[in-house]
Amino acid sequence: MTNAALRFAALLGSASAIVLASPALAAGVPAGTLIENTASATYSTGGPSQTIDSNTVTFQVAELLDVAVASQDAGALPVASSSVLTFSVTNSGNGTEPFVLTADPAIAGNDFDVTIDSLAIDTNGNGVYDAGIDTLLANGGTSANLDPDQSITVFVLFSSPSGITDGDTSQVRLLAEAETGTGTPGTTFAGAGDSGVDAVVGSTGADDDDLGSLIASVATVSLVKSAAIVDPFGGNQPVPGAIVTFTITATVAGTGSVSDLLVTDVIPASTSYATGTLELDSAALTDAADADIGEASAAGIAVDLGTVAAGTTHTVTFQVAID
Structure with a gap:
């Protein structure tokens, strides 16, 4: 060499x-x-x-204009009277850029369309919408400047219509567009980029969108109570000394879930609660107000089931003696 x-x-x-x-x-x-x-x-x-x-x-x-939008919800959210969809918006370009954010509830194939109330930016970064803390933004409003690779969480606040049917589904699209401009990749906006350089539309077209999914959730609770009697002679007659086993079946139907489900019953007059007989789904609960979810006394019983998903059945049993 x-x-x-x-x-x-x-x-x-x-x-x-x-x-x-x-x-x-x-x-x-x-x-x-x-x-x-x-x-x-x-x-x-x-x-x-x-x-x-x-x-x-x-x-x-030159400044490359690119953006990525992604839904942050794990699946279809149950619809309540009002609710929140969560998205991330990431500046995937190489310059500082604000983005125009627009939520569209009118998606082909929807069983119902929600009303967009507002957008909000996750100010404290906890990923949960906090009313009065997170910054509200009108639908179609513009975000603050995002640095390259910076992501923000955007909440879409909506209200659902009345008259929807259990199981109906809907989608909402969040669109983010570079404020400088969008178009076919390679489109150039002369002098419109950072420090006066040209801004060039990247592979995303300088816009991106994703869909959030909703499902109409109408959960209902039914209670069925029955009694089985065993008398002192081996029969089933309600005579003094007979033991009565009460069974309460709580069924949650529909979709979604119910919260704060509390099953209570009063000990009938002329009977006495049989200590230690309270059970949930055949598992014993203590009578005392302690760490488990049951409580029983001479006055009555209470079982705090909390949040229960639709399609779930729980059975509470307890016994009394006829005086």
Whole structure:
């Protein structure tokens, strides 16, 4: 290898090392970054080696306009009188950019369309809508500037219509569009990027959207109570001394769930509660007001089932003796 080839290989090796040492950015080189390059040549005319430089070529990196939107809900949310859908919006471009945010509830195939009340930005970053804390934004409003790779959580606040049927489904689309502009990838907005560089539409078209899903959840609770009697003579007559086993069956039907479900019963007059007989789904509960969900006394029984999903049945039993 000639001396010139060796020098060139060394230069290439140095350049490669520099490239490998630079961390890769998900959004690419930041918009407005100045890129300069100067070539050089060495030569000899029989005397000492001489070096000359070319003119320097300089340009600034253009701003790439890209965005990503994704629903953050695990599945279809049960519809209540009002509710919240959650999305993330990420600036996947390489410049600072605000985004126009629009929620559309009129999606083809919906069984019902909700009413969009407002959007909100997750101000405290906890991922949960906090009324009075998170920043409200009109539907079609514009976010604050997002840095490259920065994500925000956007809440879509909506109200559901009356008259929907259990199991009906609906979707809401959240669209984010770069405020600078959208269009076919490669579309250029001259001088509209960071530091006055050109802004170029990226592969997303500078807009993106995702769907949040809803399901009409109408859960209902039914209670059925029965009594089985065993008298002192082995029969089933309600005579003094007979033991009565009461069974209360709580069934939650429909979809979604109910909350704060509390089953109570009063000990009938002329009977006495049989201590230690309270059970839930054949498992014993203590009579005392302690860590388990049951409580019983001479006055009555109470079992706090809490949140119960539709399609669930629970059975409470207890005994009394006829006085």
